Amino acid sequence: MPLLELMNPKEKLEKDVKAKVFDFLGKLQEDDALPGLHIEPLNNVADPRVRTGRVDIHYRAVLFKLTGKFGVKYVYVGTWHHDDAIKRAQKMRLTINAVGGFTEIEEVEPGADSAPIGASSPGIGDDEPSLSQLAQWGFTLKDLTEKMGLAPALAAAAMAAATKVDVLEIAVRDGGWQGEALNYLLDGLSIDDIRAKFSLDEPVEHDPDATEDEKLEAGFAHPTARAKFTFIGDQTELQNAIEASDFGAWRVFLHPDQRKYATKHYNGAFRLSGGAGTGKTVVLVHRARELWKANPAARIVLTTYTRNLADMLASNMHQLDPEVPLAKNLGDPGVYIANVDALISRVLKAAGAEVATAAESVLGKLITHVNNRTPDGAWQEAIDTADPQLSEALRSPAFFAAEYSMVVLPARITSKADYFAVPRPGRGVALNRAGRAQVWSVLEAYRSSCDIDGVIDYDEAAAIAAAYAEPSVGGTGLADHVLVDEGQDLTPARWQFLRALASEGPDDLFIAEDSHQRIYGQKVVLGRYGIKIVGRAHRLTLNYRTTAENLRFAVDVLSGAAYEDVEGVDETTAGYHSARKGPVPELVPCGSVTEEYDAIASRVSGWLAEGVAPESIAVLVRDKSTRARLATALSERGVALHQVDTGSIHAGHPSVLTMHRAKGTEFARVVLAGVSEGAVPAAMRSERYSEDSFSDAMLRERSLLYVAATRARDVLVVTWSGKKSALISSAADA
Structure with missing residues (x-):
């Protein structure tokens, strides 16, 4: 055979x-x-x-x-x-x-020992034109051919290119690993770095x-x-590969720079960062499979923040390899996939009476009502009940929710004396002793009210589950390996819980995150919560999803803002690039909302008339109310959109969904609708209790628009009525 x-x-x-x-x-x-x-x-x-x-x-x-x-x-x-x-x-x-x-494939003129088609050779040797871009940077033809392994004609064409744009055109035209290598040169990577990315030092x-x-x-x-080929062992693997959707190239073929992180072993927690579309999620799915193949008895947890993203991980795992067992229960052999709050609920329900002891260490009292969650409005009720003598700005539910999740719960504060002594790094609001006393009165009122109602909030649930799972208390040891996607969105108590799931050791925690995509919660520094990563981190920079033009627009949204990663280090977009080209994003100013609806209906109906698959089209908006209004307006104009909240994208229909819900999705053509002043960014009035808090909220708004823009693979249209959002001013004016 x-x-x-x-x-x-x-x-x-x-x-x-x-x-x-x-x-x-x-x-x-x-x-x-x-x-x-x-x-x-x-x-x-x-x-x-x-x-x-x-x-x-x-x-x-x-x-x-x-x-x-x-x-x-x-x-x-x-x-x-x-x-x-x-x-x-x-x-x-x-x-x-x-x-x-x-082994690689090249296209040449038949019957001759010619160089690859598409790379014109100017016939230069070691004496490259002095004005060529790469020569100005100190590179030679031999560097590209004998050190980087580029085809002679492609290398010669690159060395002859007069400008950076000319080199980029050659790189994009190649479309393979050699084009990516040229892209890395343009990004400032050394030849040694590029050799490492493509494993050229391991011939x-x-x-x-x-x-x-x-x-x-x-x-x-x-x-x-x-990265280009996969060995097909049996009919099942063959069918999986042939019937692959657009995710097929991601799930079967890994870039060398991705593959090493899917297969390499680490002596502790590891962090993989990278911009949208760089393949972090794909690496996680592959890594979970590799861990299972290495030890079928291993208990592997693959988790993320939202249920929609967890469902996507499960679907991708099944597409990658249907033979990988998806564990039904946390702690069983195989890969257990669920969002982190679902994991927490499983642990609390399984804890039985022992949960009371864990709760006492977090809340200062023995409770067993851990399955019901706190309703909206609980913080405002506590503020009104305690009536603290604080400034009007600090009488904000957002301030108290953040103080509770970022300071009180991770430190397991159960008394006023403990709260007076606890450090409050990164909170941006100074509190003297009197101020802390007033804040504590609200925290006590909140806990008392929740106790009467028999509820706890999500962060309390995470903190109690973490306390139960720790070896000093429960010692449940429910996982051997924990893989976390979208780590930038998790709170301290959730991190403490994930840290407690697997004992510290080889390959215990593998974290994928991008601080530029943090659209929930406050900034977190993992080292404060027992997760030690120093020296074990890498950043992916090549975007596989988005065209260079769409990516440039998305990155411009982030410009002028300072971001930090989960290790507290300044984050950058330097080196982040795409190897794909496409049309420049279309910016559509409208005089009224009615005119904007007409413009969106025209674009979507035009794409459908062209034969674009309906499910590959999406309209993204800031909130649910806007989603409902837009769906109704376009229906009246003869364009039926499927409103996506939970669940998957429906085949046969264009989608309209919020920018938050769009996380983890991708579409061939995207309209960002309603990107107007006052709508994007949102008003965020509850975050105005301090300058630091408001600035951080604005970072999340930038990140949200960045996430939305990077959902577009090929075509991006941005519409607004009235005055455009300040977040796209630089891009729109460019």
Whole structure:
């Protein structure tokens, strides 16, 4: 039976053609001599190994056939219409990268030892034009070819490029790892850094007696090759790969810089940061799978902040590998996926009577009512009951909620004396002894009222669950590995809970986060809550989702604001880039809300008329009331939008959803609607109790618009009525 290596093709096939490709490749794995397959060599080719096969009367598959000690292996490249497939096959060549020793495909003129198509060679050697951009920066042709492994013609074209924009055009046109390497040069990375990203310092070792085909087969094992190819072991893996949606390229093919973090072992907690679309979530899903494969008895927790994102993680895990067992109960072998508050509820319900002791350590009293949550308005009621003699600004529910979650609960304060002594780092509001006494009166009123009602809030639940799970109290040991997505949105008590789930040790905590996407809660520094990361962190910078033009708009929203990561270090967008190009975002000012509705209806109906898949279109708004009004208005204009709150995106319908709900989604075409002054950013009146609090709230508003803008893969339209939001002023005026 032939072996099969599958390339990640860019072409998208219709569902019926995918089914035929699956059938074709399945038969190929059984017997490549079957007459119906028509596995045929071609004339006038760049590589004699190339073959085509008959998928149906209109489509042919392009393959390479390798033979050696391993037997027979076919490398599936893609499926195209008959004539197009022949032309493509004649120009393709399997080759071994001279630096990394891995296998890659290049397109060349058939019948010649020419360089890759698309890279024009000016015929320069070591004496590059002095005015070229890369030469000005001190790079030479030999640097690009002999140290970075770039194709000679591509390297020569890059060295001849006069400006940074010219080099970027060459990088984007290449579209592969070599284009990404050029992008990294433009971002200021050293050649050594780039070699490390693509594992060029770990070349494939070839047997000196190996044939060329055997060297090519061995070269598929290199991380850079694995970013482009995957070995198909059985029919299930084949079907999963062929039937992949847009997530397919993410779930099966990992970039070398991602793969190392999905597979590497660490001696403690590790943090993976990166902007939207850099593949952090994909790394987490792959890492959970790798941990399970290494130890099927391992108890692995994969979690995030919201239920929608947890559902997405479960779906992605199933798509990646249906064989990975999704544990039904926390503490069972396999991968248990749930949002963090659901995890907390599971622990509290399983604790039984022991929960009272844990609650006493957090609240100062024995309670067992841990399953009901505090209703809205509880803080305002406590303020009114205690009637503290504080300034009007501090008589804010937002201030007390933040003080409670950021100071009182993580320190497990149960008395006024303890509150007088506790440090309050990062709170931005100085409190003397009298002020603390007034604040404590409200905290006591809040706890007393909740006790009477038999409720606790979400952060109290997290703190109690953490106290129960700690070895000194419960010692539940419910997980061996905890993987956390969207870590920037979690509160201190939730972090303490996650820290308590798995004992400190190898591969205990793996955290993915992006401080630029913090749209909930206050800034958190993990070191204050027992999570030690120093020296074990990495930042991803290559965006796989968003075009360079859309990404530039999104990053501009963040400009002028100072962000810190979860280690308390200044965060930057430097080096963050996309290898994809597309149209410039369309900015649509409108004189009235009615005019804005008309503009949005026109864009969406136009896209539908073009044949754009309805479920790949979304309109994003700031809040639920705006969502409802817009859905009604567009329905009256003949455009039906599905309002998304919980649950998944509905096939066959464009979606309208809030910017918060859009976290974790992506769409081909996106309208950001209502980006007007007074709407984005929101008024945030409750956060005006201090300058620091209001500034932090504005950071979250910037992050929210940034998150929304990066949901667009290809086309981004921004509309507003009246005066535009100050958050897009620089982008709109550019």
